[in-house]
Amino acid sequence: MDMKLLISLGKPLARRRWPLAILAIVAVGVLAGGLLFAFAGSPVVAAPPAGATITYNLFATDGYVALPDGRAIYNYGFVGGRAGVPLTYAKSVTPSGADSATGAYDSFTYNGNGTIAGGAPTPTPGAIVGDEAALAGNAQWPAPLIYATVGDVVQIRFKNLGVSANPDAPNDPHSIHLHGLDVNAANDGVPETSVGAVPANAVDDADKPIPGAGNVIVYMFSPQGPGTYMYHCHQEADIHVQMGMYGALVIYNKGDAAAKTGPGANKGGKLFGWDYDKDYVLLLTEVDTRQHGAEDGIFDGDFEGTEYNPVNYHPQYWQINGLSFPNTIHVGLPGASGWADWIAAHPGYDPFVTGSVSRPHSPPGNPKGDRVLLRMINMGFETQPMHMHGFHAKVIGSDQRGWPWANTPKWGEGQEKQTLTIGSGETYEWLLNLGQQSVTSTYPAETQTRYDANGNPVANTQTSASVIDSYIGGPVVSGASGLPTPGQLFPMHNHDDYKATNNGVYPGGMFTIIETLP
Amino acid sequence: MPHTLSTDTPEGTGALVSRAGKLLIVVAGLAVAVLVLAGCGARATTAPEADKVLAVQSQMPFQIMVPSYLPKEFDRKNVEITVNLAGPGGEPMVQLAYRTKKGATVTLQEWVPVNPDREILSASRPIQTKWGRGWNLNQGDQLAAIWADVGPTRVSIYTADVATVSNERLLAIAETLGPASNEVVFSFDAAPKQIQEMAAPPAFEVPITAAGVQELTLVVTPGGYSPVRFSVKAGVPVKLTFRQLGEVGCGNELIFPADPVNPASLQLDSATDEQTIEFTPTQLGTFEFHCSHQMYRGLLTVRE
Numbered sequence: 171m172d173m174k175l176l177i178s179l180g181k182p183l184a185r186r187r188w189p190l191a192i193l194a195i196v197a198v199g200v201l202a203g204g205l206l207f208a209f210a211g212s213p214v215v216a217a218p219p220a221g222a223t224i225t226y227n228l229f230a231t232d233g234y235v236a237l238p239d240g241r242a243i244y245n246y247g248f249v250g251g252r253a254g255v256p257l258t259y260a261k262s263v264t265p266s267g268a269d270s271a272t273g274a275y276d277s278f279t280y281n282g283n284g285t286i287a288g289g290a291p292t293p294t295p296g297a298i299v300g301d302e303a304a305l306a307g308n309a310q311w312p313a314p315l316i317y318a319t320v321g322d323v324v325q326i327r328f329k330n331l332g333v334s335a336n337p338d339a340p341n342d343p344h345s346i347h348l349h350g351l352d353v354n355a356a357n358d359g360v361p362e363t364s365v366g367a368v369p370a371n372a373v374d375d376a377d378k379p380i381p382g383a384g385n386v387i388v389y390m391f392s393p394q395g396p397g398t399y400m401y402h403c404h405q406e407a408d409i410h411v412q413m414g415m416y417g418a419l420v421i422y423n424k425g426d427a428a429a430k431t432g433p434g435a436n437k438g439g440k441l442f443g444w445d446y447d448k449d450y451v452l453l454l455t456e457v458d459t460r461q462h463g464a465e466d467g468i469f470d471g472d473f474e475g476t477e478y479n480p481v482n483y484h485p486q487y488w489q490i491n492g493l494s495f496p497n498t499i500h501v502g503l504p505g506a507s508g509w510a511d512w513i514a515a516h517p518g519y520d521p522f523v524t525g526s527v528s529r530p531h532s533p534p535g536n537p538k539g540d541r542v543l544l545r546m547i548n549m550g551f552e553t554q555p556m557h558m559h560g561f562h563a564k565v566i567g568s569d570q571r572g573w574p575w576a577n578t579p580k581w582g583e584g585q586e587k588q589t590l591t592i593g594s595g596e597t598y599e600w601l602l603n604l605g606q607q608s609v610t611s612t613y614p615a616e617t618q619t620r621y622d623a624n625g626n627p628v629a630n631t632q633t634s635a636s637v638i639d640s641y642i643g644g645p646v647v648s649g650a651s652g653l654p655t656p657g658q659l660f661p662m663h664n665h666d667d668y669k670a671t672n673n674g675v676y677p678g679g680m681f682t683i684i685e686t687l688p
Numbered sequence: 689m690p691h692t693l694s695t696d697t698p699e700g701t702g703a704l705v706s707r708a709g710k711l712l713i714v715v716a717g718l719a720v721a722v723l724v725l726a727g728c729g730a731r732a733t734t735a736p737e738a739d740k741v742l743a744v745q746s747q748m749p750f751q752i753m754v755p756s757y758l759p760k761e762f763d764r765k766n767v768e769i770t771v772n773l774a775g776p777g778g779e780p781m782v783q784l785a786y787r788t789k790k791g792a793t794v795t796l797q798e799w800v801p802v803n804p805d806r807e808i809l810s811a812s813r814p815i816q817t818k819w820g821r822g823w824n825l826n827q828g829d830q831l832a833a834i835w836a837d838v839g840p841t842r843v844s845i846y847t848a849d850v851a852t853v854s855n856e857r858l859l860a861i862a863e864t865l866g867p868a869s870n871e872v873v874f875s876f877d878a879a880p881k882q883i884q885e886m887a888a889p890p891a892f893e894v895p896i897t898a899a900g901v902q903e904l905t906l907v908v909t910p911g912g913y914s915p916v917r918f919s920v921k922a923g924v925p926v927k928l929t930f931r932q933l934g935e936v937g938c939g940n941e942l943i944f945p946a947d948p949v950n951p952a953s954l955q956l957d958s959a960t961d962e963q964t965i966e967f968t969p970t971q972l973g974t975f976e977f978h979c980s981h982q983m984y985r986g987l988l989t990v991r992e
Contacts, residue, residue: 221793221848223783225773253774292778295806323795323831323848327776342935343910354827356811362937362983365811367910369934382911388776389810392831392848405910406935 221392223325224318225253227290229302230344230368230403231331233262233309234278235414236504237487238494238672242278243459244336244466245414246344246403247309250290253327257286260515262308262335263504270470272486273463273478280504283515284308293329293386307334312453312492312549313401313417315518317432319424320396326389332370339465343367343382344415346389347404349595350570351419353391360404367405393421396441397570398545398597400453408480412461416549418451418518421570433545434518442572444564444601445531446543450523454592454680455492455550456485456669483551488669488680491519495663495670495681498522523662524685525604539605540687546590546598554669555591558684560660562586563602570597589665602684609657609686657686733873736765737784741868747771748782750800750841756864759852760875761788775799775842776807792849794861801842809835809844814886818863824883826855836862856881891917891989896924905929908939912984913977919989922969930954931962939984945975953980 228250235245242265251257261284267276284304291301298306318324328346333339345367347359361367369383393399403415422429426439428449438447463469464478471477487494493512496502498521500509513520525540544563548554565585567573575585590598663670664680672678735741741752748771758764768785775781781799801807812823812835822836825846832855833846845862847853853861859881892915894902902924907914909932920926930942940956946967954963969990978985 221785221787221791221795223785223795223797292774292776295777295803321791321848323846340935353830354811357825357827361910362981365911369910382909385806385808386776387808387810390825390831390833390846391827394830406937 222319222322224322226250226314226316226324226326227253227292228314228326228328228346229290229293229305229331230328230415231306231309232333232335232339233307233311234265234275234335235309235311235492236263236278236280237274237457237459238497238502238678239675240277241459242275243273243457243462244339244468245309245311245462246342246410246465247311247414248313248403248417249305249308249310251314252289253292254289256288257290258283258514259285259305259308259310260512268463268466268468270463270468272459273461273466273469274459278504282505283511293327295329295386296384298331302329302331306331309335309414310417310516311414312455312516312519313415315418315420315432315451315516316401317420317422317429317518318393319422319426319429320393321424323390323392328368328387328389329385330368330370330383336466338467341370342410343369343405344403344410345405346401348389348391348399348401348419350397350399350597351391351393357389357391358404359389359401367403395570396421396423396426397567398451398547398599399570400547400549400597402549409461409465411549412456412458412480412483412551413465416453416455418453418545418547420449420451420518420545432518434520438541441543441599442567444543444566445541446601447529447540448525449543449545450520451491451518451545451547452521452556452682453491453519453547453549454554454556454664455489456552457487457489458483458485459487485550485552486673488550488554488664488671490521490680490682492516493521494672495678498682521682522685523602523682524657524687525602526687527604527607527609528688529605537603537605539603542602542604544600544602546592546600548592548594548596551594552669553591553593554680555589555665556662556680557589557665558602558660558662559588560658560684561602561604561606562588563600565590565598566601567599568596604684604686607658607660607686609688657688660684660686735868735871735873737767737769738868738871740767740769741784744769744771744782745868749780750798751867752782752784753798753838753841753843753865754784754868754871754873755796755845755861756866756871756873757860758786758794758873758875759857761790761792761852762786762794762875763788764873773797775801777802788849788852792847792852794845794847794849794853794858797844798841800840804837804842807842809833815859816884816886817859821886822859822862824855824859832858834858834862836865838862838865855883859883888917891915891919891987894918894920894926896921900924902926903929905931906942906986907931907933908936908942908979908984909933910936913986915986917987917989919991920969922972922990922992925966925968927964927966929962929964930956932956932959936984938981939979941980942977943980944977945988948973948975951977 228248230248232246234242236242242263249259261281263278263280265275265278269276286301330344332341345359345361356364358364368387399419401417401419403410420433422439428437428439431437433449433451436448460469460478490498503509503512505511525542527539529540530538565587662682662684670677670679670681735754745752770783773781773783779799779802781797784796785793787793809823809825812825815822815824817836819836819838822834825833829850831848832850835844845858894904896902902920906928932940942954943951945951946965948971952965972990974987974989976985977988
């Protein structure tokens with residue numbers, strides 16, 4: 171640039187201060203803007219954090235778990251949780267009174283929970299050390315809930331601690347099969363077609379470790395689609411799944427409030443185009459005590475001695491999230507703070523469905539009431555018809571795919587079911603609008619279905635006559651504690667009603683309640 | 689002398705505007721030139737994240753490395769560094785996450801493994817890196833990951849955005865790791881890498897005993913056969929003992945090509961049973977042995 175030219179340009183301008191000033195400001199502005207754009211890097215609006223790494227530390231081991239009627243069984247399972255998140259785990263019960271005819275124990279001693287403030291320990295390659303020893307023999311029922319967001323990279327560090335609650339039980343290898351996540355075959359967690367299952371931390375008869383024992387295996391996957399999945403062991407799946415090696419796995423969309431907490435935390439999100447205000451996991455399973463007794467070595471068998479043939483599968487207990495009624499509505503769990511203990515050790519697995527009938531949504535014309543997403547998962551060996559009283563709910567998707575004919579963003583009547591038949595291995599997303607009902611209903615003699623904070627029927631506010639004590643509810647429901655506030659109670663249960671029993675005692679089994687809140 | 693805004697200059701309004709216009713063009717031209725040069729990214733600079741790394745270095749017991757090469761979409765300056773995480777064996781671990789404006793992430797995790805042979809990336813295959821051994825996990829368009837041993841430090845580099853960072857680009861990133869203070873960073877595409885698998889270890893040669901017999905115990909475990917590949921010398925008798933260790937399901941039946949034309953079947957009756965086969969191999973070559981469903985497999989080589 172010719173300085174003379176610049177100067178000659180500048181001179182006449184200098185005589186006019188204001189135009190020069192304006193020009194200078196504009197020029198500096200353009201230059202500054204250009205420099206800022208070139209060197210600033212990220213734009214003013216930051217992209218949402220994507221591709222976060224979510225890490226779980228999981229261990230496979232065995233344990234003893236309570237049945238709803240005071241008996242107990244031997245189980246296999248996983249224990250652990252998210253790295254760095256304080257861990258509460260349920261300790262195995264101590265069983266007594268082995269019954270060789272059924273494979274179960276007649277009674278047990280409850281041992282409460284254990285905690286690890288720093289979270290599930292990272293597995294240590296080799297022998298069992300440190301906090302791992304505390305977890306050995308305390309398999310969870312069901313397995314810890316895994317949740318993440320689309321696009322995250324999930325790492326599961328996995329170590330097989332072997333049998334500990336019963337050291338004489340088969341010291342089996344275990345694997346993790348990510349059901350529905352469509353990873354490639356090598357990562358599929360099937361011992362016969364993927365890399366081998368992880369052997370137990372055991373030795374052979376020459377005291378040499380079995381090849382692979384004590385290894386820490388790091389599974390990595392990146393979920394591509396939101397929805398309800400599960401994971402389970404696939405080593406001898408006919409045995410290990412029944413023995414308890416299954417858990418729910420939930421993948422959220424970016425921006426879902428529930429993505430920060432996991433399911434069952436009263437937080438919402440959006441799935442397959444539908445908004446929901448809260449979500450629940452309802453994981454359906456059964457228990458045939460004879461299979462558990464066979465692995466435990468206490469079952470005498472009816473055909474072949476201690477052999478249990480899975481083709482003779484016939485369960486005696488049916489469960490939602492590892493609980494049978496009335497445990498499903500927080501009643502009757504062992505220990506002084508039964509429900510509080512249980513939910514602390516099994517976060518995300520509350521099966522008692524509640525919601526507001528009046529929660530407003532925008533725009534104001536939309537129906538009021540909580541939209542509750544029920545994540546139905548069948549990890550048992552039977553097809554289950556699940557029936558809800560009082561409502562129809564919309565099936566918005568299944569097996570991690572949206573169902574387009576339900577997918578119009580208006581509450582119409584498409585794809586609404588009150589009884590949903592779920593096969594083993596299937597998942598369904600069932601969207602329930604609690605606004606279909608009011609908080610209370612009116613009964614003959616003008617009583618209302620209101621219970622006070624102690625679970626007792628309240629007096630009729632219209633006539634001030636006292637409510638017939640034994641009228642409604644019965645001992646099970648009126649004894650329900652922890653009800654948020656009084657409201658209508660609608661059973662949601664397996665419609666094969668013999669499965670709504672605990673070994674034949676009704677009500678029980680695969681039975682929970684939907685409650686309306688104000 | 690009061691200054692007033694006036695347009696009656698000796699040159700006239702038009703001339704003034706044309707001079708102002710020229711100055712504006714000059715300034716705009718300079719800005720454009722700066723923009724072009726900056727956007728080009730062709731300049732090599734020191735690592736923009738060096739300061740961030742050095743600020744936390746004292747909290748980690750090993751030197752934190754950064755890659756010299758990263759695709760230009762990734763924002764180095766805003767790298768997210770998290771120290772004192774726990775690695776797969778519980779070791780101190782540092783994590784660096786680089787993001788693009790569109791939300792793609794490439795993540796590096798670095799730790800010094802306490803037991804390098806027992807921390808395993810599931811379903812990865814061993815590869816060669818310029819530092820030595822590594823592992824590559826390839827899940828199509830869902831996930832790509834490389835573990836590389838750089839001296840005592842193991843680095844895990846992975847992304848779910850395989851379209852931006854393929855397996856080969858991950859390897860290129862891995863091979864340019866170095867200390868943050870020294871790194872000169874660049875983002876032009878290096879020559880495309882090829883992922884080289886590690887050569888498989890040589891087949892285990894069955895030793896010949898003093899009695900002149902090649903004796904081997906072949907064990908089937910949940911992880912497969914051990915040894916999975918072995919070789920024997922032709923013309924020398926072989927005594928093979930087959931047993932199982934742990935739960936192997938149908939793996940307790942071995943279809944073994946002692947005679948390649950007519951393979952033998954060895955069936956274990958219990959978890960402690962052993963079955964032995966004695967034969968003298970004559971036909972040279974490599975033959976497969978497997979369980980009855982061909983899920984567990986191994987290779988027998990008969991050499992001269």
